Amino acid sequence: xxxxxxxxxxxxxxxxxxxxxxxxxxxxxxxxxxxxxxxxxxxxxxxxxxxxxxxxxxxxxxxxxxxxxxxxxxxxxxxxxxxxxxxxxxxxxxxxxxxxxxxxxxxxxxxxxxxxxxxxx
Amino acid sequence: xxxxxxxxxxxxxxxxxxxxxxxxxxxxxxxxxxxxxxxxxxxxxxxxxxxxxxxxxxxxxxxxxxxxxxxxxxxxxxxxxxxxxxxxxxxxxxxxxxxxxxxxxxxx
Numbered sequence: 001x002x003x004x005x006x007x008x009x010x011x012x013x014x015x016x017x018x019x020x021x022x023x024x025x026x027x028x029x030x031x032x033x034x035x036x037x038x039x040x041x042x043x044x045x046x047x048x049x050x051x052x053x054x055x056x057x058x059x060x061x062x063x064x065x066x067x068x069x070x071x072x073x074x075x076x077x078x079x080x081x082x083x084x085x086x087x088x089x090x091x092x093x094x095x096x097x098x099x100x101x102x103x104x105x106x107x108x109x110x111x112x113x114x115x116x117x118x119x120x121x
Numbered sequence: 122x123x124x125x126x127x128x129x130x131x132x133x134x135x136x137x138x139x140x141x142x143x144x145x146x147x148x149x150x151x152x153x154x155x156x157x158x159x160x161x162x163x164x165x166x167x168x169x170x171x172x173x174x175x176x177x178x179x180x181x182x183x184x185x186x187x188x189x190x191x192x193x194x195x196x197x198x199x200x201x202x203x204x205x206x207x208x209x210x211x212x213x214x215x216x217x218x219x220x221x222x223x224x225x226x227x228x229x
Binding site: 035044045046047050059061062095099105106107108109111112113114 | 156217219222223
């Protein structure tokens with residue numbers, strides 16, 4: 001069945017950088033829009049970014065624009081989130097999520113288990 | 122940006138009771154691009170409802186969604202012990218994608 005496995009989380013100081021990865025399997029990765037969603041401890045869900053199947057269409061939430069960069073490597077079935085200039089309010093569990101094939105307007109039917117990013121001095 | 126407001130914040134119910142959760146949008150959600158998710162502690166969210174009223178694969182028929190425009194509802198006909206969780210609505214018709222703040226359904 002569809003699998004999404006995030007990695008790369010950890011503890012980082014304010015102003016630091018971190019790169020998250022999401023390894024996809026059991027589906028044709030290159031056919032799907034992919035998303036990053038985060039959840040601060042004890043808080044609700046916040047959508048962060050999406051990237052189109054070919055990578056030519058990308059969108060970010062205002063809260064991360066200019067600091068985060070989403071990318072993908074379809075040959076490696078992998079999604080990435082490069083996070084720079086991290087702030088304490090970026091502390092959250094980061095999930096990758098997949099929608100429906102080829103649709104940019106799609107609910108998130110599959111989620112990874114999440115990776116925790118903690119920004120603290 | 123479409124702001125989604127869920128009510129109530131917490132719903133205290135007993136197993137077997139009916140639960141009704143509300144999600145109100147600050148502007149019309151195009152083509153009913155509205156989803157509901159369930160999240161249990163320590164787990165990723167699970168898609169329950171999409172297109173405002175269609176159940177996702179494997180979701181029991183005690184879950185139903187309704188509504189259009191700016192007002193949407195998730196109903197749980199008879200609460201099972203495993204249904205006590207946090208529920209989020211989300212719109213995916215416009216950018217940025219947005220979620221409601223969540224409704225916690227707790228055991229009374």
